[in-house]
Amino acid sequence: MLLVFFFVSKVLHILPSRFEAFKSSYLLLNAQADKSLSNLSDSLIMHERNVTPVHSSTSSSSSEAMFAKSGQKSGSNVVAKTSGDQSVRNHQRNAQVCKYCSGKGHWLKKCSQWINDGKPPFPARANDTSGCSPQVNVSGCSPKLNDIDSEPKSALLADCEQLNLVTSSSDQSWWIDNGATKHITSNREWFHTYETFSKPNYVKAAGSRVTAVGHGSIEVASFVNGQLVKFDLTDVWYVPGISKNLFSVVAAHDKKPESRFYSNPTFCKFEADNRVMFTGTRSKNGSLFKASFETILPEPQVNAVESSEIVQLYHERWGHVDKNHVRAKLAELGLKKRSQETKTNSSNPCQFDKVHRETFEKRSSTRAVGELLSGDICGPFDCSFGGRKYLIVIKDNYSNYRNTFVEKEKTAAVVSCCVREVLFKAHALGHQVLEFQCSSK
Incomplete structure (x- = not known):
């Protein structure tokens, strides 16, 4: 192998000055195992064919020798090229290199290995210049x-x-x-x-x-x-x-x-x-x-107020308080917000946030239907086939009648829609709702 490298280096050294670009490309891009005399010879031939302009004067006389073959259809001529043109075309086809298997004599679209591999999109075809x-x-x-x-x-x-x-x-x-x-x-x-x-x-x-x-x-x-x-x-x-x-x-x-x-x-x-x-x-x-x-290298920048990891960390450290409250407290400690960064999603439910809910004030027992309604949201549960995972319950404290709704998300628009439906039912039955109590959690 060392002897082969020596001969390759010797051949590259004695090349004329017009091959300086080729020597730089060959030494830079070819792996050590591919530096052989046969590989160098093929590369030189390819370099000459690509860089040296092709003069068509030598083949002009043979290309002009064409004949018309008639008799198949009236008024139709079939033009055939000479054997010289055919040999040139065969030589050019044999010199083509496949972009997929690196084999000679065929294009990528006729490569059997590329077809057997499922025609992967890479490498792209040589004549595809879009993009x-x-x-x-x-x-x-x-x-x-x-x-x-x-x-x-x-x-x-x-x-x-x-x-x-x-x-x-x-x-x-x-x-x-x-x-x-x-x-x-x-x-x-x-x-x-x-x-x-x-x-x-x-x-x-x-x-x-x-x-x-x-x-x-x-x-x-x-x-x-x-x-x-x-x-x-x-x-x-x-x-x-x-x-x-x-x-x-x-x-x-x-x-x-x-x-x-x-x-x-x-x-x-x-x-x-x-x-x-x-x-x-x-x-x-x-x-x-x-x-x-x-x-x-750019300095690493961490926005503690907007980083979901930092907010979640202090949300858990401070007893699962509301995340908006966590952001406000972090800002008071000197961790300012960045205007170009968006807020993280704070609507993700926490299983322990109701620990901080204050109790409602004591009151006398109700005497009629609709005097006091209580509402609560439970979940998230395991998703149903329809994607619903939250349970909204609205209870009448006098009759203990409960209206239940199973919804996909826990938003103010969904809750208000459920409350309006309960109020409409109470009004249709002749009851007047005086008070509705619920938690903001």
Whole structure:
């Protein structure tokens, strides 16, 4: 194996200067076990086919030699191509690589392994460009303009099927990519502000589509000439399936049109607002520039007044008092609310909250129906098939007649509807309700 690596390194070393981008891509994206002479040969052939323009002058004479075959239908001509065109077409079909099984000679839609696996949606078809957005050049090379506008002409990598995008996120560094159109990271905890995309967005990386979940801003800092420089990266895309954190020079220029990016084979710097914001370094004939700035993690913020865990904790510590009372007491202790955060659901019932209910005042016994009604809500019980789990009881203290209602939820609107129904029945029977007592729990 060591001897094979030696020959592969020797072949890469003697390649002409026009293969510098290929060498960077091959060393960066191929695993150690895949670096063989046969793999290198196939990658070089694929690189030549994708990058080198195809001149059609040599085959123009053969393509013009077509004949019309008549006699099947009147006025119809069947056009046939020459054997030269057929051989070219067969050669191109044999050179195609399946996006699913990496086999040659067939497309994804004719892949038997993909069909047997139930036609999973990933990876997407090569000709499906719907929903594609920013293009990520993992090789570190700046693509041409016509390469960005047309997907089949992009030719980002020579052997992109060997790329494993989902890797460990232990790499906390930022890498400068001239070909990327968006800042990209796979670390969700770095965002100071974050917003999820309303519809799916995708990133093109080495011929594959990776889903972008959301975007936001990240604060970074770098030391330049002994001074600390802090700045924000805005519109950073969160892509869990990418392995490196990429800084887009194009996106930085769009944010600050007066900025400048300078580079040589081993050093680069980015200037904005008449000062150097950060620098980058790389080894000669290496891959991407490694940026000098580092990420500033956002400080963890806990809203004790609105946090459901804190409110529930003090609700239990203070004898299961009402949660609105708990919030008021926590605010008196100096834990202020945040206006942008919504309140947690305080309508969840507590089995012990009626312990704090005060007793009603003593009164003489009733003498007629409707003189005094008492109401109470019990539950929650086990849900019925209809989703009902609360029992509302309204009792007449003179006749001990009880009206019961089984409801789905415990809200003021539901309770008031039940009370109105009882009052309507009493009025229909000729009784007048004088007083109704109940607890607010």
